[in-house]
Amino acid sequence: MTPKQTLVVLTFLATALLCLPMQAQNSQEVNPLETFSSLEGAQNKLDYFFNTPNRYTENSAYDWLESVRVSLSTSEKTNDTLGILAYKLMEAKLYSDIGDNDKSIAIAKELYNGTDSLELDKMSLLLELMDENYQRLQMYDKQIEIRELKKSLGLTENVAYHDIYASMGLYRQAMKQYIMDVKPTIPDNDYYAFAQFHNKIGYFLYQDKSAPTALTEFNKSISFLNLYINDISIQKTEIDIFNSEALRAEVEGNIGKSQVLLKQYIEAIPNLNNSIKTFKEFNHGKFTSQITENTLNLAEAHLQLDNNRTAKKLLEEEFEEMTVEQRIKRNRLLAQYYDKIENYKSAAQFYKKNAFIKDSLKANEVSILKQQLVAIVGTSDLENSRKLIAEQKMANEKIRNDLKAQGERIYLVLISLIFTVLGLIGLVYAYAKSIKNQRLIAEQKHFIEDSLKEKESLLREIHHRVKNNLQMVSSLLSLQTRNTKSKAAIAALEEGKSRVKAMALIHQKLYQNEDLSYIEMQGYIESLINSVQSVFKKGGHNISITVDAEGTELDIDRAIPFGLILNELVSNTFKYAFPDGDDNGKIYIHLRKDGDKGYFEYSDNGVGLPEDMDERTNTSMGFRLINRLVNQLQSKLNVDHTKEGVRFWFNF
Structure with missing residues (x-):
């Protein structure tokens, strides 16, 4: 060894x-509740309640609430003021754990407004509880008031805003603020604090969709946590062990969620299972949200691996608490499940549920966010202004009292005049500086606008030249076709020419658009069909073509593979779908996009696909190209050839 x-x-x-x-x-x-009930004195019960991390392992929060109410009733009958205060604090905390934040904050406000003086430890518990409730209610201005009050009472040294930024979705700003606030305060040998720190940084990065970087931070957190657990020089209490196990479960869950985001589904499943198992063994009421989120991610992993029954079983669990975002995710996953088993009616119902939820949220989303930002900035500035005004007022009062005691009224007049002159000078200076800044801003704005116009012009020119070069390639292919006698070679050159034209058309549409970022797909599809018809000469001119893509726009990264896919499908229809004539031929093209998600469908009423379709898929360049382009759009091609004609569709 x-x-x-x-x-x-x-x-x-x-x-x-x-x-x-x-x-x-x-x-x-x-049993924790039995121990609590056996204690004598409200203060002892208060200390035990807030220092017991696993209160709900044997009894629910409702059981605790019933016991606390009995003790509260007794204290009210005996007019025990300290007892009433202690039990109401516990009652407010229990309502918060249950999720009734309005009730919890009402009790907390009653305690805060109805008590002349509170001991610092009880004031700390009360303000912490109000802070927690205001965060859940998204009342961030009130949260900031509570934190300013904690600082003024000496309960905290610094006022941190990183969790408020995170609640508002500003995860990069939250991460920067968290690093500045927390990292300098962590001792070099505090492994547990470093584990918490890296887990929090990883969480901000995960929420900002930077999953690879987030995984690095989560792995660092696990490493520091292992160092803490294996350090035998540190004597660990029951609460320390509980907290370390809970943190491990949280980090493992975060790793699993990041792996799902990176499509590493097989690796994600054991991490999510371990996290859910540990959370359920501990304080269930405290970790309800993590259990719900991890279960939804676990269901998504199984769904992507085609473990459909397992995924459905997870999605049909009775969740104690779900946020709006979690409900939307659950509906989306159930819709995907029913899509997979081709129960499109049930899938549509869940898609409609999400559409209804999103429509009700969009109306208030922007205005609420702006109000919250104004509240953060405005409240901070207001508090600073009040402090400055108060300090200035005290200084002026001291000056007036000194002058009055000395009886030197003339000096008071002179000092007042001096301050007036200085104030006027300050106003003039501020006004001049403001004018100068406005001119500088105007010049910078003009320079930026000119620079943007120049770059936009250069970008249009680039797209125009790319289109011309692709047209030149198409012309070279046409010349090569005339000098080639092999029919197979001519057919291959014509197919290549059609694909080149599809890409050239993308760049043509881009430089013709006012917005160079997106392409209007209705016009592009119609132009592409005309281009394909010109390649096949008269073939396909009697086919009735319906295009349903009005108002749909795609960026160039999606439009190019989409155009090539459509080019292949239309070409195949013109070549093979109507061998006996195309007088009754029909093509239907449907394209829709909602946010980052989209749906494409193509069908015709031709002779359909041959019986050896699977073999041709492996040998035909067209079908191989279509499948690769669909994979590039992060989707899977679905083909329906069980009825007359053929139908292709996929989500992207």
């Missing part, structure tokens, strides 16, 4: 020996 292996074994044995007494103690523990 090597020295390194010997050290690992000794460390493991020492850790096991330290944990044995603790495990024996845990095995003898009674």
Whole structure:
């Protein structure tokens, strides 16, 4: 055995020996609610309540609420003021844990406004509870008031806003603020604090859709957590062990969610399972939201791996608490499940549910966000202004009292005149500086606008030249066709020419648009069909073509593969779908886009696909090209050839 292996074994044995007494103690523990009920005195019960991390392992928050109300009623009958205060604090916390935040904040306000003086420890609990409720109610201006009050009372040194930024979706700003506020305060040997720090940074990055970087931070968190757990020099209490296990479950869940975002579904499943299992073993009421979120991600992983029954079972679980975003995600996953089993009616119902939820949210989303931003900035500035005014008022009062005591009225007049002159000078200086800044801003704005126009012109020119170059390639292919006698070679050159024209048309539409970022797909599809018809000469001119893509726009990264896919499908229809004539031929093209998601469908009423379709898919360049382009759009091509004609569709 090597020295390194010997050290690992000794460390493991020492850790096991330290944990044995603790495990024996845990095995003898009674029900937390029973212990609470057996305690004498409201203060003892208050301390036990807030220092017990696993209150709800044996009894729910409702059971605790009933016990607290009995004690509160007794204190009210005996007019025990301290008892009433303690039990109402616990009652407010229990309502918060249940999710009735309005009721919780009402009790907390009653305590805050109805009590002349509170001990600092009870004031700290009360303000922390109000802070927590205001965050859940998204009343961020009130949150900031509470934190300013905590600072003024000496309960905290700095006022942090990173969690408020995160609640508003400003995750990059939250991460920067969190690093500035927290990192300088962590001692070098505090491994648990570093584990929390890196987990929080990873969470901000995950929410900002930077999953690869988030995974790096989560792995750092696990490493520091292992160092903390294996450090036998640190004596760990029951609460320390509980917190470390809860943090591990949280980090494992975050790793699993990041892996789902990166489409690493197989790797994500064990991490999400471990996290959910640990959370359910501990304080269930506290971790309800994490359990719900991890379960939804676990269902998504199974759905993507075609474990459809497992996914549906997870999605049909009874969740105790769900946010609006979680309900939308659950409906989306159920719709995908029914799509997979071709129950399109049920899928449509869940899509409609999400559409209804999103429509009701969009109306208020922008205005609420603006109000919250104004509240953050405005409240901070208002508090600073009040402090400055108060300080200035005290200074002026001191000056007036000194002058009055000395009886030197003339000096008071002179000082007043001096301050007036200085104020006027300051106003003139501020006005001059304001004019200068306005001129500078106007010049910078003019320069930026000119620069944007120049870049837009250059971009149009680039698209125009790319289109011309592609047309030149098409012309070269036409010349090559005339000098080629092989029919197979001519057909291949014509197909290449058609594909080149499809790409050239994209760049033509771009430089003709006012907005260079997107392409209006209705006009593009119609132009593409005309181009394909010109390649096939008279073929396809009697086919009735319906295009349903009005108002749909795609960026160039999606439009090019989409154009090539459509080019292949239309070409195949013209060549093979109507061997006996195309007088009754019909083509239907449907394209819709909602946010980052879209749906495409193409169908014709021709002779359909041959029986050896699967073999041709592997050998035909056209079908291989279509499948690769659909994969590029992060989707899967679906083909329906069980009825007359053929139908292709996919989500992207």
